[in-house]
Amino acid sequence: MHRMMVLYLALIAALPFAVLAAILPVNSYRAQGNEALDCDGPMSVLIFALPVLLIYGAGAIQLYRVRRRRFHLAAALCCLLVFCAVGWNSATASLESYGDASIEACS
Numbered sequence: 001m002h003r004m005m006v007l008y009l010a011l012i013a014a015l016p017f018a019v020l021a022a023i024l025p026v027n028s029y030r031a032q033g034n035e036a037l038d039c040d041g042p043m044s045v046l047i048f049a050l051p052v053l054l055i056y057g058a059g060a061i062q063l064y065r066v067r068r069r070r071f072h073l074a075a076a077l078c079c080l081l082v083f084c085a086v087g088w089n090s091a092t093a094s095l096e097s098y099g100d101a102s103i104e105a106c107s
Contacts (some may be wrong), residue, residue, distance in 0.1 A: 004072075007062055011079065014055045021048035022085045026093045042093035049090035056083045 024045045056079045063076035 001045070003031045006064070007059060008075070009076075010055060011059050014052055017048050017055060018082050018086055021045065021052045022082070022089055024048065024089065026089065026096045043096045044092065045090050045093040049086050049093075052086050053083060056080075089090070 026042075026045065028040075028044070060076050060079035060083060063072045063079060066072045
């Protein structure tokens with residue numbers, strides 16, 4: 001029981017970072033309305049996304065393995081949804097950064 005409480009506290013503590021990693025724009029210039037390339041790379045997204053992916057991925061696995069109560073299964077599903085949202089944003093940031101136009105213009 002103590003281990004599950006620590007897991008839930010870690011998931012709650014990481015939630016603001018998960019929200020930030022999911023909503024950060026892939027291209028900050030495009031978010032402002034300009035059609036310019038962002039040569040900073042995906043680090044503005046990945047700096048928050050990588051720890052969140054680790055925490056929520058491990059949380060989803062641990063909560064799915066317990067399955068004693070429906071609450072743990074629902075929490076595992078929520079962890080999986082957060083993992084997918086953050087993973088999608090970080091994959092999009094990486095693809096945007098390493099596209100053909102970006103490689104030519106930012107090198």
